[in-house]
Amino acid sequence: MEDVIRHKEGKIALPHNALLLTFDDGYAEHFNHVYPVLKEMGIQGSFFVPAKAILEHTLLDVNKIHFILASLANTADILQDLKFDIEKNKLKHQLKSFDEYYAELAVANRFDNKDIIFIKRILQHALPEVVRNELSSKYFEKYVGIAERTFAKELYMNTWQLKQMVRDGMHIGCHGYDHYWWDKLDNGALHAEISKSKDFLQSLGCDMTNWTACYPYGSSSQDVIDELEKQGCKLAFTTEVDIVDIETASPFLLPRLDTNDFPPKSQNYKQHG
Secondary structure (H helix, E strand, O other): HHHHHHHOOOOOOOOOOOOOOOOOOOOOHHHHHHHHHHHHHOOEEEEOOOOOHOOOOOOOOOHHHHHHHHHHHHHHHHHHHHHHHHHHHHHHHHOOOHHHHHHHHOOOOOOOOOOHHHHHHHHHHHHHHHHHHHHHHHHHHHOOOHHHHEEEEHHHHOOHHHHHHHHHHEEEEEOOOOOOOOHOOHHHHHHHHHHHHHHHHHHHOOOOOOOEEEEEOOOOOOOHHHHHHHHOEEEEEEEEEEOOOOOOOOOOOEEEEHHHOOOOOOOHHOOOO
């Protein structure tokens, strides 16, 4: 990562077909399986970690929702739950109707059908935070049946593991504190979200003169970029699917290829570069 930063600063040249490996969300399997291989091969990995999940043993919404969906026998079950709970909370929290939310959010993408996308978006950001936290915890208990704190301790790395990775030359980057959609936060909340994540990185022993970020859910915007620049960020990574043209790409809008873009999942990588 430091080589990419120095290249963008005009200090060094990168070799042809240079490769940067990034890993999001701070999973324990990154420490148990990825890090030992990288260390043995003398390769640096860049790991973007959400601070709250590690410090407070809470599940990220994205993970909570994934495991709820994986535990469902039928997505119709949770759609019925959502319809009931949205109508129940409609007046108290000034919510739209279920049908209005569905018409707005249920748009399929390259990975998920429209029902799955709707469930993800309604529980990730469309509902007020207090409502979506209550509902996602309720559904996790109902469909997964494991205490969230216990589950989180097993799912994510801990601070000792991250400090060990820093000592061994791995790059640990900012992925927010609460893993919010950054482009949906007001300026004060965005500043706090990034600042708290930086404090966490500093506590791990990271080099804060070369800190980088990865947008949760790919949630970039000009306001977000301005805040990252103001706080001294050097590079930021999106979820846009592409190979980086390092000479022309904005340092704050660097695309990536996902593992799902490679065999055996797909041949999508061939469409880029």
